[in-house]
Amino acid sequence: MPAPGALYLVPAPLDFGCTTPVPLQQVMPGGTIEVAARITHWIAENARTARAYLKRVGEIVPLAQPLQAMAVVELPREVHKKGDHAGGFDARPLLAPALEGHDIGLVSEAGMPAVADPGSSVVRAAHQLGIRVVPLVGPVSLLLALAASGLNGQSFAFVGYLPQQPGPRSQRIRELESLALRTGQTQLFIETPYRNAALWQALLQTLRGDTRLGLASGLTLPGEHVASRPVAQWKREAGGPPSDTPAVFLIGP
Incomplete structure (x- = not known):
């Protein structure tokens, strides 16, 4: 054999x-x-x-x-x-x-x-x-996003996709925010690109103003964009994830 x-x-x-x-x-x-x-x-x-x-x-x-x-x-x-x-x-x-x-x-x-x-x-x-x-070694978007976010890289969890329906999605966002603020654990999640905008608006409407929200899109690509700010600051500034590029979202204190 x-x-x-x-x-x-x-x-x-x-x-x-x-x-x-x-x-x-x-x-x-x-x-x-x-x-x-x-x-x-x-x-x-x-x-x-x-x-x-x-x-x-x-x-x-x-x-x-x-x-x-x-x-x-x-x-x-x-x-x-x-x-x-x-x-x-x-x-x-x-x-x-x-x-x-x-x-x-x-x-x-x-x-x-x-x-x-x-x-x-x-x-x-x-x-x-x-x-x-x-x-083998190569690009892993979750770790690239986490490293570039400034959020807790010692304790973190990837939770996959959030619910698509507005009510359950907002409830899940609040659950993840509560966990992040209580434990310090960074929460990472993703979405299908064409639903990025809807998820982004739900995050801005649901999260506390002092919660830190990270966004990493187009990682390793020419149009790469990584930013991490309190939600209150995101609300004052234009921007958000593109609708045609994969993105990683992060929540932390």
């Missing part, structure tokens, strides 16, 4: 859906690009965007195989649409090539797979099967 391959967690650049991609060398370490170039088996959130990413990798480091020969398996739709962080999906069959000795790359559409993106089920399955898990 061959020795098992490894599962590599391969970050992707944060320019997914943007008109102009960022040069890969500016946001991805050379070592990560080299590892990605030699992997021939992939588990992806979306096969088409994974191949587009690998094409960019191949323009820097020659791929071990032509794109058409790459084995790219998509996570089931219910996994990458609803998430797999809470369990319930058995990803062990997807890792069969690793048991045959092949390294496998796990990739999402942007950032680090399994962090605010699908992939946790695959990582859990690798541990169950005794397959080595290797996280």
